[in-house]
Amino acid sequence: MMSQLFPNVIWSDMVVAMIETFYMTLLALLGTFIFGIMLGLLLYLTSPGGVWQNKIINLIVATIVNVFRAIPFVILILLLFPFTDFLIGTLRGPNAALPALIIGSAPFYARLVEIGLREVDKGVIEAAKSMGAKTSTIIFKVLLKESTPALVSGLTVTAIALIGYTAVAGIIGAGGLGDYAYYYGFQRRSYDVVFMCTILIVIIVFIFQFIGDALTNKLDKR
Amino acid sequence: MITIKQLSKVFQTNSTEIQAVNALDLSIDKGEIFGVIGYSGAGKSTFVRLINRLEEPTSGQVTIDNQEITSLSKKDLRLSRQEIGMIFQHFNLLWSRTVRENIMFPLEIAGLSKQERLKRADELIGLVGLAGREDAYPSQLSGGQKQRVGIARALANNPKVLLCDEATSALDPETTDSILSLLVDINEKLGLTIILITHEMHVIQKICHRVAVMEDGSVVEKGNVMDVFSHPQQPVTKKFVEQVMGKPDDELADESILNQIDQGKLLRLHFVGETASQTTISQVAKKFDVDLNILHGNVKQTQSGAYGTLFVQITGDDKEIGEAISFITSTSVQVEVK
Numbered sequence: 001m002m003s004q005l006f007p008n009v010i011w012s013d014m015v016v017a018m019i020e021t022f023y024m025t026l027l028a029l030l031g032t033f034i035f036g037i038m039l040g041l042l043l044y045l046t047s048p049g050g051v052w053q054n055k056i057i058n059l060i061v062a063t064i065v066n067v068f069r070a071i072p073f074v075i076l077i078l079l080l081f082p083f084t085d086f087l088i089g090t091l092r093g094p095n096a097a098l099p100a101l102i103i104g105s106a107p108f109y110a111r112l113v114e115i116g117l118r119e120v121d122k123g124v125i126e127a128a129k130s131m132g133a134k135t136s137t138i139i140f141k142v143l144l145k146e147s148t149p150a151l152v153s154g155l156t157v158t159a160i161a162l163i164g165y166t167a168v169a170g171i172i173g174a175g176g177l178g179d180y181a182y183y184y185g186f187q188r189r190s191y192d193v194v195f196m197c198t199i200l201i202v203i204i205v206f207i208f209q210f211i212g213d214a215l216t217n218k219l220d221k222r
Numbered sequence: 223m224i225t226i227k228q229l230s231k232v233f234q235t236n237s238t239e240i241q242a243v244n245a246l247d248l249s250i251d252k253g254e255i256f257g258v259i260g261y262s263g264a265g266k267s268t269f270v271r272l273i274n275r276l277e278e279p280t281s282g283q284v285t286i287d288n289q290e291i292t293s294l295s296k297k298d299l300r301l302s303r304q305e306i307g308m309i310f311q312h313f314n315l316l317w318s319r320t321v322r323e324n325i326m327f328p329l330e331i332a333g334l335s336k337q338e339r340l341k342r343a344d345e346l347i348g349l350v351g352l353a354g355r356e357d358a359y360p361s362q363l364s365g366g367q368k369q370r371v372g373i374a375r376a377l378a379n380n381p382k383v384l385l386c387d388e389a390t391s392a393l394d395p396e397t398t399d400s401i402l403s404l405l406v407d408i409n410e411k412l413g414l415t416i417i418l419i420t421h422e423m424h425v426i427q428k429i430c431h432r433v434a435v436m437e438d439g440s441v442v443e444k445g446n447v448m449d450v451f452s453h454p455q456q457p458v459t460k461k462f463v464e465q466v467m468g469k470p471d472d473e474l475a476d477e478s479i480l481n482q483i484d485q486g487k488l489l490r491l492h493f494v495g496e497t498a499s500q501t502t503i504s505q506v507a508k509k510f511d512v513d514l515n516i517l518h519g520n521v522k523q524t525q526s527g528a529y530g531t532l533f534v535q536i537t538g539d540d541k542e543i544g545e546a547i548s549f550i551t552s553t554s555v556q557v558e559v560k
């Protein structure tokens with residue numbers, strides 16, 4: 001039945017492509033999380049009224065974030081070719097896609113982190129200060145802890161955008177389902193392969209969405 | 223114990239300067255409940271936040287137990303803040319933590335071991351009457367319970383002072399009363415000095431020993447609660463007293479009606495403090511062969527006894543009435559025969 005509907009699909013290749021997509025998404029998500037949190041915190045803390053209130057640093061970080069968010073992902077990949085080559089030593093394969101994936105999505109996530117941090121009640125920060133909390137305590141035990149549900153739901157949104165980016169990265173030979181759909185499906189006119197890749201990507205998106213939503217709900221004690 | 227000298231705070235906004243607190247002088251004794259009352263915008267919150275430097279003063283001094291708070295370095299200030307508890311109108315609990323974990327937070331800041339933190343948290347949960355709710359999240363608590371967590375949290379590091387900024391203003395009257403009696407309880411049990419900010423005179427009346435009235439960043443009147451109640455000087459103070467005692471004009475209107483009684487005498491009893499005065503009426507009834515009929519009145523309980531006025535019709539033998547009146551005169555209750 002399946003071989004009639006999808007005559008050109010080679011299932012073992014599909015599995016490899018799917019694992020590559022997962023691999024790229026998860027590693028890029030990890031990098032995005034780390035850089036996004038750092039940038040988001042920096043944006044929040046240096047903003048007017050913040051603990052490290054600083055107009056100049058805030059302006060610099062905000063500009064970097066906005067510029068990288070403005071560059072279309074396809075162009076970002078091309079732009080980063082020399083950097084990627086220097087960093088990874090190759091331009092092909094899932095690893096080569098990581099710098100572009102992280103640099104493309106970290107600024108996006110940073111904004112979501114900033115929004116999440118803004119949602120933390122100013123009164124609670126004040127209460128922590130009144131107890132004699134250090135800035136590091138306020139960052140880790142109040143700001144990040146209290147905004148965890150927002151940080152997780154933001155990460156879910158980012159993960160889904162990232163899955164889309166991994167498919168785009170496929171065009172330059174990053175591997176994964178996007179790559180497979182393009183080279184083995186589209187270019188050979190095997191539309192069943194394109195269709196199968198689509199189904200698998202949608203399933204991956206649903207998996208991330210489901211886990212993200214479940215986690216957010218569990219963490220949200222408001 | 224707490225001395226405040228020439229304390230000022232000016233807020234710079236884009237267009238103007240706002241003098242939120244203006245050259246304020248106060249001294250607060252150890253173990254007293256000191257109330258600060260004023261209308262919205264009077265500068266009460268700014269004042270209380272200057273005490274633990276959540277707001278940096280523009281000028282002036284705050285000294286607590288001979289330690290000048292206003293000259294402390296950031297690091298020393300953090301240590302001092304552990305000895306100054308604070309509770310808030312909107313409780314400001316960490317919603318991601320349970321009751322117990324919220325109470326343990328200041329203990330984490332102070333660097334206590336996990337075992338000590340758990341032990342201390344359990345003591346405090348008992349003290350504020352939250353036993354059984356320790357694993358609940360703030361979202362599962364009522365307003366009164368949330369404020370109890372706030373109080374427990376503020377007391378965790380055995381502070382010398384408790385600052386309360388409108389701590390009962392978000393609560394219904396009944397819950398307000400229960401939180402106020404918890405504060406009195408803590409004040410008596412732990413000898414804790416409490417500075418209480420409010421815009422509600424009945425809060426002052428119920429639990430404060432002394433009160434300062436604030437208007438436009440300055441203290442316009444201060445003194446024992448009883449004195450301020452019985453002899454308010456400033457218009458703003460008079461208004462606050464009317465909040466709980468009603469307008470004096472109402473009393474006069476009532477009086478003219480009361481004057482129409484035909485039998486016996488009409489007495490106006492004025493209570494100004496001292497707990498003994500509360501039993502005066504029953505003592506008169508026991509000691510003398512007279513009948514007492516309470517017609518009208520308004521008596522409020524304060525931390526230093528009852529305050530207010532009662533209109534009493536007294537009937538019986540003229541001689542007995544005369545003796546009863548001179549007995550009342552000999553107590554702290556003031557009598558006027560109408």
Ligand SMILES: Nc1ncnc2c1ncn2[C@@H]1O[C@H](COP(=O)(O)OP(=O)(O)O)[C@@H](O)[C@H]1O
Binds near residue numbers: 262
């Ligand atoms: N951070 C601030 N910046 C500018 N003005 C402020 C700030 N905080 C308070 N004010 C002003 O100071 C005055 C006193 O405010 P506040 O202390 O909150 O009064 P209260 O607590 O008695 O209602 C008000 O006019 C208020 O607008």
Ligand SMILES: [Mg+2]
Binds near residue numbers: 266267268388
């Ligand atoms: Mg206020």
